[in-house]
Amino acid sequence: MAGGPTTPALVAAVSNTGGLGTLGAGYMSPDALRSAIGEIRNFTKRPFAVNLFIPSEPRVPDAVVVDMNQFLDRFRVELGLPLTPAPNMTQRFHEQLQVILDERVPVFSFTFGIPDSEVVAELKARDIAVIGTATTVHEALMLEEIGVDAVVAQGSEAGGHRGTFAHPFEQAMIGTMALVPQVADHVRIPVVASGGIMDGRGIAASLMLGASGVQMGTAFLTAEESGAHPRHKEAVLKSSEDETVVTAAFSGKPARGIRNRFVEEMSQYNGEIPEYPVQNALTQDIRQAAAKLNRDDMMSMWAGQGVRLAKSKSARELMLDWIHQVDTLLCGPAGGSQSARR
Numbered sequence: 363m364a365g366g367p368t369t370p371a372l373v374a375a376v377s378n379t380g381g382l383g384t385l386g387a388g389y390m391s392p393d394a395l396r397s398a399i400g401e402i403r404n405f406t407k408r409p410f411a412v413n414l415f416i417p418s419e420p421r422v423p424d425a426v427v428v429d430m431n432q433f434l435d436r437f438r439v440e441l442g443l444p445l446t447p448a449p450n451m452t453q454r455f456h457e458q459l460q461v462i463l464d465e466r467v468p469v470f471s472f473t474f475g476i477p478d479s480e481v482v483a484e485l486k487a488r489d490i491a492v493i494g495t496a497t498t499v500h501e502a503l504m505l506e507e508i509g510v511d512a513v514v515a516q517g518s519e520a521g522g523h524r525g526t527f528a529h530p531f532e533q534a535m536i537g538t539m540a541l542v543p544q545v546a547d548h549v550r551i552p553v554v555a556s557g558g559i560m561d562g563r564g565i566a567a568s569l570m571l572g573a574s575g576v577q578m579g580t581a582f583l584t585a586e587e588s589g590a591h592p593r594h595k596e597a598v599l600k601s602s603e604d605e606t607v608v609t610a611a612f613s614g615k616p617a618r619g620i621r622n623r624f625v626e627e628m629s630q631y632n633g634e635i636p637e638y639p640v641q642n643a644l645t646q647d648i649r650q651a652a653a654k655l656n657r658d659d660m661m662s663m664w665a666g667q668g669v670r671l672a673k674s675k676s677a678r679e680l681m682l683d684w685i686h687q688v689d690t691l692l693c694g695p696a697g698g699s700q701s702a703r704r
């Protein structure tokens with residue numbers, strides 16, 4: 363989870379409890395990424411993953427950018443920010459990737475697209491396992507074709523950005539329950555189910571659907587080690603399943619988050635929303651200032667449809683609860699694994 367929730371402490375706690383902790387590094391500078399990797403290694407000797415965004419360079423007409431920037435000024439006035447700033451659109455995928463190669467991170471995962479097969483080969487030549495994100499069977503097959511080791515099947519319940527890259531996003535809003543078995547039937551690589559999985563029931567169900575593992579985001583947002591903004595954590599803990607919405611208002615790429623005033627007002631915008639990463643750059647000052655001022659009416663608060671199941675505990679406690687639940691569901695009340703009794 364890029365943007366702060368996945369602190370080194372959270373990543374390490376998940377890995378130390380038998381999961382694969384993942385650092386969401388999409389927005390990190392190469393230096394910050396290198397030092398976060400070092401911190402994770404201080405906290406755990408177990409494998410962990412780093413996740414990046416595959417870059418895109420959409421052509422957005424200047425007039426679309428100017429109109430949007432002017433519309434956004436209503437929020438800037440309220441936050442006391444300079445009006446219509448020039449957007450800063452740095453994407454640093456190749457420098458970030460170099461850090462991952464240099465550091466020989468155990469697992470690299472990615473979303474938002476498909477890298478060249480040479481990138482995958484370079485990673486694998488350094489014994490780095492590679493995981494891609496798909497939202498349809500077609501995307502999963504494309505990822506298998508370029509040589510990834512496993513594929514995340516991201517259902518429409520998922521919090522955060524849609525990983526869709528080969529379809530209009532509306533066509534790829536397939537629920538986890540429908541997506542996972544169809545992907546599992548069509549690829550030979552392991553499938554990782556994701557979207558709406560919040561506890562042992564979701565994990566066990568995913569295994570029944572043909573997944574080899576699960577990827578959980580929202581369930582970790584409220585972990586004690588999570589670096590999510592306190593208002594974001596609070597919002598997740600008090601929201602219900604009907605309060606999330608998929609919106610492109612914050613970043614230009616559809617993402618699921620908790621509905622707030624920014625999303626509502628942006629839905630009244632009649633013009634075109636610039637594509638990611640342009641809109642993301644345009645709203646950056648607003649999101650940052652809102653977070654500083656604890657203004658959750660203008661912050662992006664990504665979360666999935668499982669929000670009502672979120673719990674505030676340490677990551678280790680969450681993990682042990684889920685392991686115990688899965689053991690009980692799959693092996694009966696006596697459980698099967700030693701880990702559940704630790």
Ligand SMILES: Cc1cc2nc3c(=O)[nH]c(=O)nc-3n(C[C@H](O)[C@H](O)[C@H](O)COP(=O)(O)O)c2cc1C
Pocket residue numbers: 363364365367386387388413414472473495516519520521522523556557558559577578579580581583664665666667668
């Ligand atoms: C706050 C937040 C940030 C996220 N950031 C990323 C990211 O940087 N990279 C990525 O591959 N997925 C990201 N995701 C999506 C997750 O990988 C995963 O697909 C999703 O959380 C699964 O659904 P769930 O939230 O219902 O568990 C993010 C999700 C959330 C909630």
